[in-house]
Amino acid sequence: MASPPATRVELRELGNTGLRISSVGFGASPLGNVFGPVSEDEAIATVREAFRMGINFFDTSPYYGGTLSEKMLGKALKAVGKPRNEYFVSTKCGRYIEGFDFSAERVTRSIDESLERLQLEYVDILQCHDIEFGSLDQIVNETIPALLKLKESGKIRFIGITGLPLEIFTYVLDRVPLGSVDVILSYCHYGINDTALEDILPYLKGKGVGIISASPLAMGLLTERGPPDWHPASAELKSACQEAAVFCKRKGKNISKLALQYSLSNKTISSVLVGMNSVRQVEENAAAALELETGGIDQETLSEVEAILKPVKNQTWPSGIRQT
Ligand code: NAD
Numbered sequence: 001m002a003s004p005p006a007t008r009v010e011l012r013e014l015g016n017t018g019l020r021i022s023s024v025g026f027g028a029s030p031l032g033n034v035f036g037p038v039s040e041d042e043a044i045a046t047v048r049e050a051f052r053m054g055i056n057f058f059d060t061s062p063y064y065g066g067t068l069s070e071k072m073l074g075k076a077l078k079a080v081g082k083p084r085n086e087y088f089v090s091t092k093c094g095r096y097i098e099g100f101d102f103s104a105e106r107v108t109r110s111i112d113e114s115l116e117r118l119q120l121e122y123v124d125i126l127q128c129h130d131i132e133f134g135s136l137d138q139i140v141n142e143t144i145p146a147l148l149k150l151k152e153s154g155k156i157r158f159i160g161i162t163g164l165p166l167e168i169f170t171y172v173l174d175r176v177p178l179g180s181v182d183v184i185l186s187y188c189h190y191g192i193n194d195t196a197l198e199d200i201l202p203y204l205k206g207k208g209v210g211i212i213s214a215s216p217l218a219m220g221l222l223t224e225r226g227p228p229d230w231h232p233a234s235a236e237l238k239s240a241c242q243e244a245a246v247f248c249k250r251k252g253k254n255i256s257k258l259a260l261q262y263s264l265s266n267k268t269i270s271s272v273l274v275g276m277n278s279v280r281q282v283e284e285n286a287a288a289a290l291e292l293e294t295g296g297i298d299q300e301t302l303s304e305v306e307a308i309l310k311p312v313k314n315q316t317w318p319s320g321i322r323q324t
Pocket of ligand 1: 029277
């Protein structure tokens with residue numbers, strides 16, 4: 001007898017952490033009004049719907065909306081009232097609206113501030129946020145050791161690093177003791193227009209780290225609405241993505257659904273973090289994941305979109321400071 005269709009998004013192992021997190025992760029940066037205003041009621045309803053669809057992984061940062069994302073997520077988690085062991089929260093340290101500071105003193109203070117805003121006693125993952133803007137040697141020699149102490153204190157369970165250029169991950173992981181960094185979060189490098197992350201997946205797997213890939217919609221590039229004003233992509237990349245979105249729409253297809261399904265197809269990636277700020281987006285994204293599990297991806301439209309995006313394939317933008 002055929003098994004009944006799945007109604008909740010699948011769970012995947014996160015590296016060696018033992019956590020089983022949802023393949024679709026809830027990116028909470030939009031709850032900091034990063035992509036337009038979101039009310040408290042909307043935030044709560046969005047998080048409630050995420051739980052209903054089996055999403056158990058929530059990612060935020062003190063940087064998103066200048067601490068607003070953490071506060072909104074904290075309020076929403078409290079309002080929904082799920083037992084704490086049924087979901088996983090990741091926040092970050094080192095990047096703030098005031099600037100970057102990866103010193104041991106700042107990141108140690110940062111977790112207390114984050115826990116207060118999130119109304120939690122611990123977070124599952126604390127990640128050094130966009131480390132290419134700091135000294136990578138400081139991350140290795142000062143920040144990670146400080147986070148290891150936070151792990152001992154029970155305020156955090158696992159340690160991660162995030163950023164855009166992929167070399168930052170190999171630089172740090174080559175220099176820290178094996179097992180001290182549990183997770184990496186890469187963004188905008190595993191989507192239809194950019195698959196550069198693929199090259200280092202075997203290396204990351206070899207190191208036993210959990211792999212999280214964020215921004216499957218390339219921070220709004222692969223949406224019908226298009227990217228926000230602050231988006232750092234070149235005009236050429238923006239216009240190619242817009243052309244792909246219009247092409248899909250004319251064909252009666254949705255570019256965001258295709259883009260999310262594409263990122264979810266690679267199961268070496270434990271969770272694909274997509275930013276969500278409405279019940280409708282949660283429904284659409286969860287439905288896209290469920291449909292992928294049962295019916296696979298629309299290969300014809302994918303090939304057509306890949307052809308449109310070929311001239312800009314793997315085109316990215318500069319991020320961070322020159323490392324000496
Ligand atoms: P994204 O690619 O997920 O795009 C988000 C945008 O797409 C928002 O405008 C959202 O409202 C919209 N959207 C979501 N679902 C949609 C749908 N079904 N149809 C149409 N539009 C839809 O980009 P993101 O939000 O930047 O990334 C996801 C999350 O990953 C962030 O919220 C954050 O938690 C994390 N992230 C982390 C880093 C880092 O650590 N350096 C960087 C980028 C993202």
